[in-house]
Amino acid sequence: MSGYIVVAAVLGAGVLLVTAAMLARSLLAPRAPVPAKLTTYESGVDPVGEGWAQTKVRYFVFAFLYVIFAVDAVYLYPWATIIRDADLGLASLVEMGIFIAVVVLGLAHAARRGLLRWV
Amino acid sequence: MSGLTWLEVVLRAVAVLAAFLVLPLLVGQTEHKVMAHMQGRLGPMYAGGFHGWAQLLADGIKFVQKEDVVPARADRSAFRLAPGVALVPYLVALAVIPLAPGVVGAKVDASALLVLAVIGVGIIGTLMAGWASANKYSLLGAMRAAAQLVSYELPMVLVVASVALAAGTLSLVGIAQAWTPWWLLWQLPGALVFFVAGLAELQRVPFDMPVADSEIVFGPYTEYTGLRFAFFLLAEYAGIVVMALLFAVLFLGGWAGPWAATVGWLWTLLKGLVLAVVVIWFRVSWPRLREDQLQRLAWVWLVPIALLQLAVTAVGVVMMR
Numbered sequence: 001m002s003g004y005i006v007v008a009a010v011l012g013a014g015v016l017l018v019t020a021a022m023l024a025r026s027l028l029a030p031r032a033p034v035p036a037k038l039t040t041y042e043s044g045v046d047p048v049g050e051g052w053a054q055t056k057v058r059y060f061v062f063a064f065l066y067v068i069f070a071v072d073a074v075y076l077y078p079w080a081t082i083i084r085d086a087d088l089g090l091a092s093l094v095e096m097g098i099f100i101a102v103v104v105l106g107l108a109h110a111a112r113r114g115l116l117r118w119v
Numbered sequence: 120m121s122g123l124t125w126l127e128v129v130l131r132a133v134a135v136l137a138a139f140l141v142l143p144l145l146v147g148q149t150e151h152k153v154m155a156h157m158q159g160r161l162g163p164m165y166a167g168g169f170h171g172w173a174q175l176l177a178d179g180i181k182f183v184q185k186e187d188v189v190p191a192r193a194d195r196s197a198f199r200l201a202p203g204v205a206l207v208p209y210l211v212a213l214a215v216i217p218l219a220p221g222v223v224g225a226k227v228d229a230s231a232l233l234v235l236a237v238i239g240v241g242i243i244g245t246l247m248a249g250w251a252s253a254n255k256y257s258l259l260g261a262m263r264a265a266a267q268l269v270s271y272e273l274p275m276v277l278v279v280a281s282v283a284l285a286a287g288t289l290s291l292v293g294i295a296q297a298w299t300p301w302w303l304l305w306q307l308p309g310a311l312v313f314f315v316a317g318l319a320e321l322q323r324v325p326f327d328m329p330v331a332d333s334e335i336v337f338g339p340y341t342e343y344t345g346l347r348f349a350f351f352l353l354a355e356y357a358g359i360v361v362m363a364l365l366f367a368v369l370f371l372g373g374w375a376g377p378w379a380a381t382v383g384w385l386w387t388l389l390k391g392l393v394l395a396v397v398v399i400w401f402r403v404s405w406p407r408l409r410e411d412q413l414q415r416l417a418w419v420w421l422v423p424i425a426l427l428q429l430a431v432t433a434v435g436v437v438m439m440r
Binding site for chain 1: 129131132185186188189190192202203206207210224226227232233252253256262265266269270272273276280283284288289336342345346411414415418423436
């Protein structure tokens, strides 16, 4: 467990680094806010409409696909550590073959229904 | 606490922090110089005297003195927090990557899993930056970044599972110790997938759609100035260091080489440096992919290749047992 204490200490060091850097910046950097400077940047012209615009629903589809596949991928990690066990080596190989085949089938289905095409 | 004094914990954290502040600058300076020479220029020559070695330090001092502008429309707290969220995960990742069996910041059993988990957190910083800026370019960039990172995270997770399977452990030290030159052939498809996916995770050329400066003006980072902007740049170079060292440990045996017992850590660093130069080389020689080509590459090529690699590894492990 002691390794994780070091990880926590490194995380603390990172937070400290960011805080110290921001402190140094607030001491050194000038501050002169004027309304024109604080407007949203839009290549030099005045910003048009809302900043939070609509985007393509495609992005959502890929996020959705990822969640499904990532949850599947998690199951591979415990398998990686036990496949050398002589008692269940071949059986686990066959089972994981079926598992991967199901994942590939899902991907092929998504591809066939046109989910992987952008437009 | 088993055998770790508080002093040792603090010293280890400080050592990791020092590596985190030095290695990205080394890669950055290498990029300045290698890129310049590939393009028939000299690169920085003045700062520090000798071939501009202090250029990035001078840049840092310049960034600290620049005004920090938070746009009036921005979501202030998320906007301010984003650079830290993007930067710190790479620091934590660096802490568990071993340079040699004894030379590692934090000895953790499932370090391969931990590295993948914390690298995934970094993307939230980019997404926060893009959303909180309330800028159209930034939002587009953040959406592209999120879609790209989730798509390329998957093949990366799969090929790391493949090497973990080949070694029979989730520990990075264990994986590098189980490595043999035979892996260069056996794990070759996985290594290529890991490299491409790593390049995409870093949003480096040819996968720099999210920050495409010529179309969406640096995407999520458009509204950032001064030190907060510099933090995003530092995160990018720290990311190169983490990915290059991770590749060296997972696929190139890390410290494997002559006199590994004494200078093993140097081998890991050298292999990482060579990979970092390849990453820089790509930036100089490749055009940017389009968004649809980028998603297609991930789902139609990388994911199936990664699954195939997994099957090949599993069969190999059971056959040779």
